[in-house]
Structures are given as structure tokens and as C-alpha cells.
Amino acid sequence: MAEGGFFFQAFVYLTAAVVSVPIAKRIGLGSVLGYIIAGVVIGPFVMGLIGEEGQDVMHFAEFGVVMMLFLVGLELQPSLLWKLKGPILGMGGMQVGVSAALITTIALVFGLPWQTGLAIGLTLALSSTAIVLQTLNEKGLMKTTGGQNSFSVLLFQDIAVIPILAIMPLLAVSGQVAHHAGDDGHHVTTWVEGLPIFAQTGVVLGVVVAIIVAGQYLIGPAFRMIAKTRLRELFTAAALLLVIGIALLMTKVGLSPALGTFLAGVVLAQSEYRHELEIDIEPFKGLLLGLFFIAVGASIDFNLIANNPGLISQMVVALVVLKFVVLFAIGRFFKMGLDNNLVFSFGLAQGGEFAFVLFSFAIQSNVISTDIANPLIAVVVLSMIFTPLLMLLNEKIIQPRFGTTESSDREADAIEEKNQVIIAGFGRMGSTIGRFLQANGQTATYLDTNPDNVDLLRKMGLPVFYGDASRHDLLHAAGAHEAKLLIVAVDSPEKTQAVCEAAQKHFPHLEIMARTRSWTDSYEILDSGITDVYRETLDTSLRMAAEALEKLGHRKYQARRAIKTFRKHDERYLRELASMRHDQKQLISGARERIQDLESRMLAEIDNIGKDKDLGWDISTLLDEFGNRRDD
């Protein structure tokens, strides 16, 4: 049994995570297995640091799944979701239907009443969203066909939980009236209870529409106001409030909170605050999911398994094999390539966390007895643990031998389009650069910290996002890992420096072009190894200067050529001075020398047009030679 207070608990969980996850990742097992192993170690059967309350922790930590679906929603544009409707309904429906039917049949063969069998079938048909998505993400498989299809099936399962919960009380075996499960944290009393079915449907639809409308029209302005306070923690608080609020609301109307936040995520996928929200929610999701996996590990009832090792292991194998076969057949039916189908089938071949909820609800509804449900829960947990192992097996052994490499252009459809250029700072310079690029068919991803600016440009249809580009996580969210070019056009030199540093450190492949203000801050940037430095006023000054010359009667072409010479020298001096800036004394004398040099060159240039440069247009030597020849 656990001892002593919240801090001790936190200490135990965090230590377990911090110690075991890096080790698991190191030996190639992935974070999910790392967390689960940590859970087993600190759980009641090994060290006993946490005990029965592991169950409560699991319920709490399931909120991580809710957050994960919110984040998945943020990544999914509504149009992409619409494209996925086929896989969601087709594959998802088929998977749940066929798996449930087969498992129910097996239960009937073992002599269970059909009601119990159906409850078991429906429950075990579901897979683990948490484990599958986390593992796919970690392996970078989310955007492949296999990953997308896995996601579609999981989404269908999330939706299917609602009707399954609804019919569970109807499956009661004994004549007893099913009493409601009111206190396991998942089925609190809802507002719609007791309403006639059409009114319930109405309320549910109303809430869904309200989320869409609010996401579209209310959340944007609200976040803009919060962003204007420039308090980062307030933004984080608001993001959490949004997710928790929606989850609560969903529970109140009897819908799955995960589904509600997923919907909110999709609605906000087009918002300028998308990246910011992602970054704020991400760590919470990660921690809660980790906690969830630890709790899964801790909840394994080793006594139960030890009493029936043969039966339990046979059931685990049967469940995984059955689900795998069904999934593989579905993958074939929908013409998935072998590689993708293997990822899809191995990935989803386990029981899911919904089983904990559904079985406890089923027990309370008298659909199933504890002596049947408890071993099944153990089976589900074990199948969850084997999933990362199976995927590892697939990746390391099966795929390399039997897999085919699919042509990449077929998969490209599902992959979100990423821009090659990121422009940090959409002010006077950034907007001009962006407009010019756009006019020439190059779209860019923009980042800006001024909410009004962002809002205005967004209305004009430009992909501008709110956020501070010196944060590497935001750069990542904007696609810096896939982009080619980063244009730093923010106006404060300190900010420019910070953005460049972050980009160089975390995305060394990025080519960086930096806007600078003075000679001094140009030195700083040049010093950090960035050669494409643009002083914001240089070109305009030179253009003004040339036109001034023209107004004073100089030939226009001469004035323009003088600009080019001047700029070339000027850029060279800047770079030379930058390389000697560490020695202040040398810098001063160097600058003086160069100003004198520049002066003399300028004098030469204006004094005697092109004497050294445009000799081809100078006929003086020709005249000499012509004269000589005449003398001959």
C-alpha cells in the first residue's frame, strides 16, 4: 500500500517515468513499454509503492487520451476528415462488427448467455487509442496509409462506445433492474437523463453544433484577447480550460469527452492559434498518457494470472490472433499495401482502455459477473502490453523480410502539405516578402506575435499563425523540420538573434535569411555563421541616393551602376569588419580605414565614370592606338 501524501505519490510516478522511459527508448522498446514496465515495477506485485489507487489514477489519467484526441483533431483539417469518412465508416464499422460477432460466437461456444457474450464481443472488439496513436506517432507512421487507417478505425470505435454504453443495461442477464453506474468517474449523472429519446438526440446535436459555432466565431476572439495580455501562462490556462470544459460538457450530455474534444480540435484546426494550442496542451497530454500507461502496468493482477496462467495466456493469444486476422482481411479488402496492412493489423490487435469502463459498467448492469470480467480485464491489459512488442517485431523482423516498399507518390495524398518557406515576423518587411513570394507561386508559413496583425492577414486568406518564432517547438509545429528556408523578418535585433539561434540549434538543415538593423547587429548575426544578412534600410537608402544623383543631373544609368558598385563594396566591408569585431581596437581602426577606402573608391567612381570598371566603353586607349597606327 502506498504511503504519505500527494508529493510522495508524484515522486514515485515521476521517478519511475524518468528512470524507465529513457532506458526503454534506448533499447528500442519505445516509451509506451517503458511506462508500462515502470508501472509494473512500482505496482503492488513488485515494489508495492502504489496499490489499489492505481485504478483511480488510471481513470484520472485517461484524460490524457482526451487531450490526445484534441491534438489529433488540431492536426486534421475538416476537409481531410471528410476525405476519411470512407475509411472511418467502412473499415471501422467492419472491424467492430466482424470482431464483435466472432468473439460473441466464441463466448456462446463456451456456454455463456448471449447477452454476456455480446457484451464481451463488443467490448473486446475495441482497441487502445492511447497505445496505438502514441506508438504510431513515435515511429512517425501517423501520416502513412496504415497510420491514417488505424486512426480511422480508432475514431469509429470512439464513436461506437456511446451506443455500446447505451445498450449495455438492456443486456442484463438476471431480471434485476440495472442500477446506474454513477460513481466511477465516467458516468456521472447527465442532463439528458430522463428526457425522451428525441429530446436527448436534440440536446446532443445542439451541443455538437454549439461547439462548432463557438469554435468558429467565439474562440478566436477570446484567444486574441488572452494573447494580448502577453502572459504565456494565461494562454496555457485558457487552452486547458477549453479542453476540460468541452470534456465536462460532453460528459453532461452523455457523449464521449474524447469525441467532443476531437471535434473541437478539428474546428480549431484552421485557427491561427492552432500551433500555440498544440504546444500548450502537448506536455499535459504527454504526462497524463505516461501516467495512464504506468497505471496500466500497475493494475496488472499477477495473482489472477498466476492462478490461471494457461487459460489467461491462451485467451490473450486468441484475442490478438483473432483481431489480427480480422484486421488483416479488412486491410486486404480495402486494398492496402502489405507494409501498411501489417502496421494496421499488428497495431490494432489488442483490447483497449474502453474495456475497463465497459466491463465495470457491465458488471454494474448485471450483464457479466466479476469472475468472468476480471480475467478478461487481465487479458486486455496483457494484450495492450504486447502491442508495442508486436509492432517492434513487425518493424524489425517481419517487415524487412516480407514487406514491400510502396511507391511513395501514392501515400503523398494523405500527407499534409508543408511549405518550404517559413517567414518569422509579418510586419513591414515580412509582409512584403510574403506577398512577393505569393505572387510568384511560393506559399509560406508565417509566424507573428501581434494578434491584430495576425487576425487582419488571416482575413485576407493568408496562413499566418500566432506565436513566438524563437521557440523551437513553435518552429517545429510550423514545419521547420521539413522546410528549406527560414526568413527572419522580425524587427527587434534581440528577437532576430533569438530566432536565428533557436533555428540553428534545432534545425541545422534550415537555410536562414536574416533581417538586421544596424552594422553592429549585423556583425552578431554574421558571427553566428549566417551569411545571408539583409540590413533593412540599405537598399532604400541607395535607391534614394541614386535618384538624388539623377535629380542633380547625373546620367541615370551611371547612377544605377554606381549603386551596384557601392553596395558590393559595402557588403564586403560589413563581412570583413564582422570577422575582426572581437578586437575592439582593430575594429575602430578597421572602420576608419574602410570609410576612407570607400570614400576614395566613391570619388573615383563618380569622378571618372567606369574608368576601372567599364573600360570596354572607354575609347581613350583605342584613340591612342589608332593615332599610333596613323603615325606608322
Place this chain on the structure above:
Amino acid sequence: MKKVLVLFAHPALQKSRVNSQILEHLRGLENVTVHDLYQEYPEFDIDVAAEQDLLAAHDIIVFHHPMFWYSTPAILKEWQDLVLEHNWAFGKDGNALKDKMFMPLVTTGGPAEAYCAEGHNRFTVRQLLAPVEQTAVLCKMRYLPPYAVHGTHSITEEQIAKHAHKIKQVMQGLQQGELTAENIAKSEYMNSHITD
């Protein structure tokens, strides 16, 4: 092996399928330097000293360009004006290019038949390029007849590939000191000295 410098000029290469492909082939050849003038000097501020160094380091100079108004594109004319300086390229003390070989490599939209006395353009390509020929001669270079790709408006991919292959043979022939005989130097086209 002799070194070839291809001075290439096309202000809108993105629109030229023939020149893009020829350029691609030239870039792959050994001891051939392709110098893309519009890419190098987008603002026409030609670096004369650098260009002269480049010329000095090569033995065979090729002007590669589409025919614009029976002449070179603007930047190649600017290049001649500025780079071929008196007392460097020509004149009593101007011997920097002496005895190097020079060959135009041109593309024309019109068909070969248009380039003769009876044709639409009334002159042969070699006749039209007389200013370039005389420039080369004044710079004491040995002028070779032009290699021309005609009819680029309607050329097939297969024909382009054939030209690319022939141009490669021309380059290799020049590098090995072939194709410089008197009778070749006097002919209308370099094309006719390479078998298909």
C-alpha cells in the same frame, strides 16, 4: 585535354525546353565549364576581371544562345562590350585570346530551310553571325562554323536527344583537337561534320 568554356545566355530559360536539355548535357561533360550569364549577373553588373580570368583559363570558347533578332541576347552583347577590352582581347597588346578556338552554338525557332538566300530569313546562320565571327577574328581566335538546332518550335524529344548527343561529340572532337581542319572551318554548319 583542352578546356571548353560555354558562355550561355537565355533570359527565360524556364521557358526553353531545348536549351534546358542541352545545358543539362553540357553540364555533365568533363572539362566543360558552363557559365550561365543571366544567372550569374541578374543585374547586368558583369565582373570584367573575373570573366577575363575565366576566358584565360579555357582553350575553346562557345557562345551558347537562342538567336534573338539574328544576334545574341542582350547580356551576351553587354558581355562582349565590357569583357573584350582593348589591349587585352584585341589591339596591338591584346593577345589574351590569341589562338583559342571559338564556336557559336545557337538555337532557332524557324526551320533550317528558312536560313538560306531563297528562304524566309534570306541569309545563312553563318552569314547572320558575321559580327560574332569578326569579333572572334579581331580577338585573334580561330572561328569555327556554328552548330545550330533549328525548328525548336516543333522539335520532338527524340530529336532533342539526338542533338544533345551530337553536341557532346562536337565538344569531345574539339577537345581532342579534331574538327579544326581548314575545310571544316569554312563550312556553313558544324552539324554536317558529325554523323548521326
